[in-house]
Amino acid sequence: MEGLNIPLNHILLVSSLLFSIGMLGLMIRRNIIFILMSLEVMLNAAALAFVAAGAHWGQPDGQIIFMLILSIAAAEVAVGLGLVLQVQRRFKTLDMDSANRMRG
Amino acid sequence: MAEMVWLVPLIPLLSSVMLMLCSANLPRLLIGLLGVGSVGAAALLTLSIGMDFLADPEPFQLTLWTWMQVSNFSPGIAFYFDGLTLVMMSVITGVGFLIHLFSTEFMEEDASYARYFAYLNMFVAAMLILVMADNLLLLYLGWEGVGVCSYLLVGFWYQNSANGQAARKAFVVTRIGDTAMALGLLLLFTELGTLDIQSMMAVANQQWQVGDTVPLIACLLLLGGAVGKSAQLPLHTWLPDAMAGPTPVSALIHAATMVTAGVYLIARTHDLFLLAPISMMVVALVGLATSLMAAFTALMQSDIKRILAYSTISQIGYMFLALGVGAWAAGIFHLMTHAFFKALLFLGSGAIIHYLHHEHDIFKMGGLRTKMPVTFWSFMIGSAALAALPMTSGFFSKDQILLQAYMMPGAGPWLWLGGLLGALLTAIYSFRLVFVVFFGEAKTEPDGDTGWRMAVPLVMLCGLAMIGGYFIIPVADVFPAVSGEHPAHWVEYVSISVPLIGLLLAYLIFHSRQINMDTLVNSSVGQLLRRFWFGGWGIDWLYDRVFVRPYYLLSGLMKNEPIDAIYGLIVAVNQTFNHWLAEAQTGQMRWYILSMVFGLIVLLTLALQIPLEAL
Numbered sequence: 277m278e279g280l281n282i283p284l285n286h287i288l289l290v291s292s293l294l295f296s297i298g299m300l301g302l303m304i305r306r307n308i309i310f311i312l313m314s315l316e317v318m319l320n321a322a323a324l325a326f327v328a329a330g331a332h333w334g335q336p337d338g339q340i341i342f343m344l345i346l347s348i349a350a351a352e353v354a355v356g357l358g359l360v361l362q363v364q365r366r367f368k369t370l371d372m373d374s375a376n377r378m379r380g
Numbered sequence: 381m382a383e384m385v386w387l388v389p390l391i392p393l394l395s396s397v398m399l400m401l402c403s404a405n406l407p408r409l410l411i412g413l414l415g416v417g418s419v420g421a422a423a424l425l426t427l428s429i430g431m432d433f434l435a436d437p438e439p440f441q442l443t444l445w446t447w448m449q450v451s452n453f454s455p456g457i458a459f460y461f462d463g464l465t466l467v468m469m470s471v472i473t474g475v476g477f478l479i480h481l482f483s484t485e486f487m488e489e490d491a492s493y494a495r496y497f498a499y500l501n502m503f504v505a506a507m508l509i510l511v512m513a514d515n516l517l518l519l520y521l522g523w524e525g526v527g528v529c530s531y532l533l534v535g536f537w538y539q540n541s542a543n544g545q546a547a548r549k550a551f552v553v554t555r556i557g558d559t560a561m562a563l564g565l566l567l568l569f570t571e572l573g574t575l576d577i578q579s580m581m582a583v584a585n586q587q588w589q590v591g592d593t594v595p596l597i598a599c600l601l602l603l604g605g606a607v608g609k610s611a612q613l614p615l616h617t618w619l620p621d622a623m624a625g626p627t628p629v630s631a632l633i634h635a636a637t638m639v640t641a642g643v644y645l646i647a648r649t650h651d652l653f654l655l656a657p658i659s660m661m662v663v664a665l666v667g668l669a670t671s672l673m674a675a676f677t678a679l680m681q682s683d684i685k686r687i688l689a690y691s692t693i694s695q696i697g698y699m700f701l702a703l704g705v706g707a708w709a710a711g712i713f714h715l716m717t718h719a720f721f722k723a724l725l726f727l728g729s730g731a732i733i734h735y736l737h738h739e740h741d742i743f744k745m746g747g748l749r750t751k752m753p754v755t756f757w758s759f760m761i762g763s764a765a766l767a768a769l770p771m772t773s774g775f776f777s778k779d780q781i782l783l784q785a786y787m788m789p790g791a792g793p794w795l796w797l798g799g800l801l802g803a804l805l806t807a808i809y810s811f812r813l814v815f816v817v818f819f820g821e822a823k824t825e826p827d828g829d830t831g832w833r834m835a836v837p838l839v840m841l842c843g844l845a846m847i848g849g850y851f852i853i854p855v856a857d858v859f860p861a862v863s864g865e866h867p868a869h870w871v872e873y874v875s876i877s878v879p880l881i882g883l884l885l886a887y888l889i890f891h892s893r894q895i896n897m898d899t900l901v902n903s904s905v906g907q908l909l910r911r912f913w914f915g916g917w918g919i920d921w922l923y924d925r926v927f928v929r930p931y932y933l934l935s936g937l938m939k940n941e942p943i944d945a946i947y948g949l950i951v952a953v954n955q956t957f958n959h960w961l962a963e964a965q966t967g968q969m970r971w972y973i974l975s976m977v978f979g980l981i982v983l984l985t986l987a988l989q990i991p992l993e994a995l
Contacts, residue, residue, distance in 0.1 A: 303973050311969075372969050 287328035294321035308363060308370045312356045319349045382432060382440055385459055388425050388469065389508035392418045396501035399494050408493055415497030416480040419504055423473035430466050437463065437854055441514055441578070455575055458514035463854035467712060468511035468644055471719045475636045476504050478837035482727050483628040485833035486734055496536065500632070503529035507637050511644060516565050516575040519645070523561070523609070526638045527554055533633060534625040546624035553618040557608015561645075564601030568652075571598070581651035588655050599652055599659035603666070606642030610696045613670045617920050619693055623685040627730030630685060635692045635726050636719035643699045643715050647708050650859060654706075661791070664704020668798045671697025673917055675805035679812070680914040683740045684729045687813055690916075691766065692722055694802060698781055701799060705792070707784035708859035714777035717848045721765035721774055724841035728758040731834050732817065735826040742813060747822030754830050756818050758838045763814050765845040767807035767879045775879075776849030778803065782875045786867045796871070800878050807882020808889075815890040 294317055301314030323345040330338015360370065367374045395418030399411060406414070439462035447455045459465075480500060487496050506525025513519035535547030569575055571594055572583045588595050606612070611619035622634050633639070646653060646663060653660050671694045678690035695718050702711030732739075732748065732755055739745065749756045765774035782803070786796040830838065888895045900906045912918060964975070 299973075299977060303970055303977065306970070375969075 284328055284332045288325055291321045291325040291328065294318075294324065306371050306373055308360050308372050311372060312353065312360070315352065315356070316349060319345055319352075382429060382461065383442060384425065385429055385442055385461055385512070386444055388422045388429075388473065389505045389512065391422050391425070392501040392508070393505035394418070396498045396505060399498035399501065404494075406494060411494045411497055412484045415501055416477070416484060418501055419473060419477045419480045422504065422508070423470075423477045426466075426469045426473045429461075430470060433461070433463075433466055434854060437857065439463075439857070443514070447518070452573065453569070453575075455515045455517040457518060458576075459512040460514040460578065461512065462858055463856070464644075464647060464712060464858045465511055467716055467853045467855060469508060471716055472504060472507050472511065472637050475719050475723050475841070476507075476632060478840055479628050479632040479636070479723060479727065482631075482730065482834055482837040483626070485831050486628050486730055487626060492536070496533075496626070499529055499532045499536070500629070503533065503633060503638070507641070510641055513577075515577060516568070516580070519577075519648075520562070520565060523605070523641065523645075524558065526633070526641065527551065527558065527609075530554075530622070530633050530638055533629040534622045536625050536629065540624075543624040546618075546621040550618040550622045553615050554608045557605045557615050559604075560601045560608070561605025564598050564605065567594070567598050567601060577648060581649070584652055584655060590655055591657065592655065595652055596656040596659055599649075599656045600662065602645060602649060602652070603659060603663060606645050606700075607666060608642075609645075610639050610642030610700070611693050612642070612666050612697060612700060613673060614919070616670060616674070616693050617916070617923060620686050620689045620916065623683075623689050627685065627726060627733055630689070631723045631726030631730065634689065635722040639692060639696060640699065640715045640719070643696065643703065643711055646700075646703045647712055647859070650703075650708050653703075654860070660704050660706065662704070664701050664785075664788075664791075664795060667697045667700025667702075667704055668795055668802075669697070670694070671701065671802045672798060672805070675802050675809065676913045677916045678809040679805060680910055682743055684732065684742050684745075684813065684817070685726075685740060687742070687809060688722070688725055688729060691725075691806070691809065692718075694806065695722065695766070698778065698799065698802065701785060701795060702781040705785045705788040705795060706860075707781055707862055709853065709855050709862075710777065710780035710784055712855055713853055714774075714781055716851070716853060717765065717773035717777040717845070720841055720848045721762045721772075721845040724758055724838065724845050725762035725766065727834070727838055727841065728755050728762060731755045731758075731830045731838070732826075734834075735830070736824055737827075739824055742816045744823050745817045746820040746824075747818070748826065749818040751822070751826050752830070754835050754838055758842055759814055759818060761842045761845050763810040765848075766810045767882060768803060769807075769879055769883065770876055771846075771849075773845050773848030775876075779872070779875055783867060783872065784862055786871055787862065800875065803875075803878050804882045804885075807879040808886045811883050811886035812890045815886060819891055 298314045298316075298318030298321060301317065302311055305311050305314060323342045326338040326341045326345070328338070330336065330342075363375055364370060395414050399406070399414060439460070441458060441460050443456045443458040445457050447457050480497070483496065483500065487493055490496060503526055506522050506529055508522070510519055510522025510526060513522055531547050531551040534550050535544045537543050538547075565575065568580065572580050572587065574580050574583065584595065608615045619634060619639065623630055625634075653663070674690040674694035674697060678687050678694060681687045681690060695714070699711045699714050699718070702708070702714060731752065732745065735752065736745065736748075761772070765772035768774040768778040782796055782799045785799055786792050788795065885895070889897055901910060915921060
């Protein structure tokens with residue numbers, strides 16, 4: 277582990293790359309499952325940035341925040357999957373655009 | 381018996397409510413019985429209470445309950461009964477009863493028979509409350525009540541929009557006076573701490589000296605109310621127009637009772653007016669000016685009801701003159717006799733109008749003497765009393781007023797002279813009416829003479845107009861006695877002879893035509909004066925230019941709410957932006973995300989930009 281010294285910049289680059297991919301997925305995907313997956317990717321991109329920053333500064337905060345993000349992601353997925361089930365039941369489809377009936 | 385006095389206004393009020401609620405289901409006979417009977421019952425009750433009172437003339441007060449209790453202000457529904465109240469109640473219920481009876485025949489064909497009697501009964505109830513009230517607030521209730529009834533009855537035939545306008549005019553013009561009166565009440569309450577008339581007068585006498593400013597202001601404000609209600613200068617313009625109502629209404633409201641409410645108000649608060657001699661002088665001058673102005677106008681009118689309306693204004697002017705010179709009892713006496721003979725004249729004109737196909741123009745009548753004998757004699761007696769020919773009721777009351785005006789120190793003889801001129805004019809215009817309508821050649825054929833329901837009130841009022849002058853009204857305890865030297869005999873002889881001269885002049889001009897006025901009338905000055913007097917001294921014209929038209933102009937401008945338009949602009953701008961922003965709410969999830977990301981990029985760019993430039 278000692279020898280593996282990746283510069284912080286590289287990690288942050290990967291992290292923002294991951295984040296952009298997730299965001300792009302969020303924007304162009306219509307399937308609700310893929311939207312949830314994109315969200316996970318974005319969350320993990322942020323988590324990665326935290327861990328890297330924590331390691332760089334030698335502080336535990338980054339890992340603590342990582343744990344927080346992990347639990348938030350779990351909670352989010354729980355709620356999100358519940359919504360997915362409801363959408364599937366109501367609209368017989370997983371297309372996000374069909375769930376716009378609340379539009380006033 | 382005396383504690384039954386509250387029943388007197390209650391009976392007409394109940395009858396009115398009954399007529400209003402079940403007018404559709406009642407047969408006409410029952411409506412008539414209810415309408416006339418309730419006032420008749422009130423009259424009988426007044427009579428018996430009056431008998432008791434005359435046997436033992438002790439004023440009494442009757443509190444039914446407390447109207448409202450606010451801090452130290454607690455006006456009661458309470459009645460006060462003394463000689464003045466008795467006179468007013470007798471006139472209202474007695475003359476009122478006769479007019480109601482007359483109305484049953486006059487309004488026989490009318491579709492809104494029940495509505496008519498409902499209003500008329502309500503009027504009687506309100507007028508009784510006005511004169512019986514123990515405090516000025518209750519008096520004000522009655523005061524406004526009669527105003528409403530007057531409005532409803534002037535506009536009784538509302539299908540014709542001119543009548544509605546006349547009613548509105550009557551209401552609005554009297555409202556100006558009423559506002560002044562309300563201010564007067566407020567002032568009196570803040571100064572004296574009570575509105576209870578008797579204790580108010582006592583406190584006022586203790587608190588104020590003769591000639592103080594506050595009672596002067598209060599008196600002038602009260603006078604404002606009286607001037608509006610009693611159609612005196614400068615608020616008299618509503619009364620001639622109020623003739624749009626049915627003629628018995630004119631007889632009851634606009635001759636015998638309501639328009640004399642102002643006289644009653646001043647007489648009732650005479651202690652206050654005695655504390656402000658200037659206000660008394662104003663009352664006298666207003667009365668005299670009104671009386672002369674209206675007499676000249678009456679001389680030129682051709683509508684039978686307008687002649688009588690101006691004559692009423694003129695006679696109330698006499699009452700004001702009497703009040704102004706401190707001849708309180710004479711003023712109230714003239715109020716009573718005037719109620720008799722003016723009701724008689726109005727009912728007579730009602731009979732003529734009814735049987736002459738609703739003809740109002742006296743120059744289209746003529747020769748009715750033989751065709752309508754009852755009406756003819758009513759008019760003869762009524763006009764004689766109006767002109768104050770000796771031995772009629774009007775003679776006694778007007779003579780008293782003129783003599784006591786003469787006795788007033790200072791301006792007395794001048795007021796007397798003005799009054800004499802008025803008396804001369806009164807005699808001329810009243811007999812002009814008689815000669816033109818009843819003598820000469822017939823121009824329109826009447827449908828017949830009066831039926832019994834019209835004849836009985838006419839005959840009874842004839843009797844009252846003849847003997848009314850011998851009544852002794854029990855107001856000696858109410859008013860202070862008139863002091864002063866009795867004038868010389870020649871003053872009295874002149875006062876007696878002036879109406880006779882007027883009668884002679886009217887005879888020579890309008891009947892035998894020995895004095896030919898044509899050249900005078902047809903000259904340019906004569907024409908100008910004629911038009912000027914015919915139009916009531918141009919006062920209506922003036923008010924129209926000064927108040928009515930600017931008001932209409934202003935309301936025309938305000939109709940589009942120019943100030944509201946500013947706020948309207950703000951609303952419009954907001955709505956436009958709202959519309960634009962609402963367009964963004966598509967309900968498409970990805971659209972939202974896209975715009976969020978776009979916004980984020982913009983913000984980040986800006987955030988990066990600023991520190992760079994700052995560096």
